[in-house]
Amino acid sequence: MKTPGKEPEFARADAVAGLAREVDGLRRALDPLREVGARVDELARLVGQLAETVDAVSKRPAPTAAPSWLLQPADPVVVERVLGELCAWLRAVFLRYTDGTAALPECWLWHPDVVEELLWLMHAWCAAYQGKTASVQLVGDWHDRQRPGVVRRIRQNAGSCSIEKHQTRPDWDQYPTSSTPVPGLDAVSAIAGWWAAHRDDPAPEPASVAGSATNGVHRP
Template identity: 55%
Template sequence: MTGPRIPPAPDSGAPGDPIPSLARELDVVRRRVDTLAEATEGLPGRVEEIAGLVAKLTDALAAVTARRSPEPAPSWLLAPSDPDELHALVEELGSWLATVFLRYPDGAQVLPECWLWHPDAVEELLWLMHAWCAAYQGATASVGAAGDWHDRQRPGVVARLRKSVGSCSIERHQPRPGWSEVPSSPAEVPGLGHTGRIVGWWATGRDQPPPEPAGFPEASGGGLG
């Protein structure tokens, strides 16, 4: 006796029919899309939050970079030969001297009328002015820098000016017979005549005793010839 015939499942379709399989795959895709939509529901807000954080970090990095790269002070000794630029430097320095430096009694005492005749004095005052600007103005300003300017930088410049120009006067720059003239040109670098001997020794025999200076008798057995 033959048993009852079991009909095929309704969604199985005829053999080779792709529709049921596609329906199942479509259902899986739909569920994945629903899951993804739930997961990304607050994504736009989070993207904006991250963008704001990146902007803040960028600003902070720029500020740190600016603090690490302060502007260099101009040099009077290496200043350009353009009279207009030099005049602008002196005008700016003179204004700062009147506003800041001469407010300190010891500063007023050590700055003679002839300070512009002394390139070393102008150089000192220029960098001191820019150190003050860095301590009090701009992105690099800080209480610590201001304290360093008062405790170390300004007193150091005042002490050096007292030694170099404190006793000078405008009259000393008017040459008269019998008067000692103030040097106006830089001093020669001493010892450069020995460069060849020292370079040869340091390049090839620095572990040996150095050669004796030229013009002196060589010690027997000592140094390089």
Template identity: 40%
Template sequence: MTDERDTVVTALARSLERSHRRLGELETLVRQLAADVTSLSRSRPAPGDALTGAGDDGREPAGGGWLLAEDREAALTGMADLVEWVEAVYLRYPDAELPSCWLWHPAVVEELWWLRGAHAAAYEDSAGSWQRIGDWHDRFRPGVVKRLRAAVGGCELVLHAPGGEQAGAPSLAPLADAAANVADAWTTRRLLPEPSDPQLAAAEQHDRAQHRKANR
């Protein structure tokens, strides 16, 4: 009888030990999750933050990027920081190229703007990780290099002068005057309006211009 009681007590002791161990693991997990939530809440930019204004923890929020920049002072500061980063990091890689007119291409500035932000986030002390650093090296940077080479690899500043291929007003969204009708038809009937004859003519003119541009 004593041996049976000892066996039961031993089993209960082991069960209690396992419960204590699991409780300790659970407490550790909860603390880790709490730390992760705190880190995410601190790193998330608050609505209305400036284009490149740093938050309370010194990190820069994504803001609206370069294409939506409106704050002049923030844009000046951000551009100066971007130029410094391009020279210190981006152009250090042998496959990185920038035409002389890169600042005259808003899309190029935007690409480099977010690439710089991704670089800062990957190497940031509290939120960065080796995986994010690897993503930046393996995917983000090579992707930007490839897109910039395809988009502006043969461009130069003289083409932006009056009479050059890059001179003139920025491109407009084709058939923008149809946006209201499309939005109304889609939200009320989940159908798209039939294109009118003037819209078809405008679309044909636009498509021909795009084709000529692509085959230059």
């Protein structure tokens, strides 16, 4: 017998079941939105990282370009200054390495490709060790890849050469020999003048094997 004013038990059960179905439907509808929210959070994190990277790159000083020996201006003063700096670096750094000393021929100044290699290697060393761009990674790359590569190419391309092979005068071998910390150091001025103003002509003739250190360079 139905009690007046009291809802039947089956009606309440149906209502609860219907509410459960609605809740389950809402849950199913909201689940994809939760995934979207997580993806939005991940995207925001990635955008933040990208913004930090762009900001760091924009504040990083621009790398310094290395001068090219092959494109030096037709100015003996400028060219001689470049060679002077290079010779000082060779003495202080490059010739401290046994394989560098063994690979560098006495006539290296007469080989534009060798001078070019040494010039960029010097600037790579400066970038690795000095200034705001210096880093352990650049130093490691200089030691592991750049310096050995230059030494190898100098040995391959000019390692068997000598002052004698650049000499044509019959009396070149009558001069006494001597040694210098940097081979051919006293030929810098003559080479600078040749490369600045006459690089399309033959190179000036060495005065002798020792002449690159003691007697200058002779141009016939």
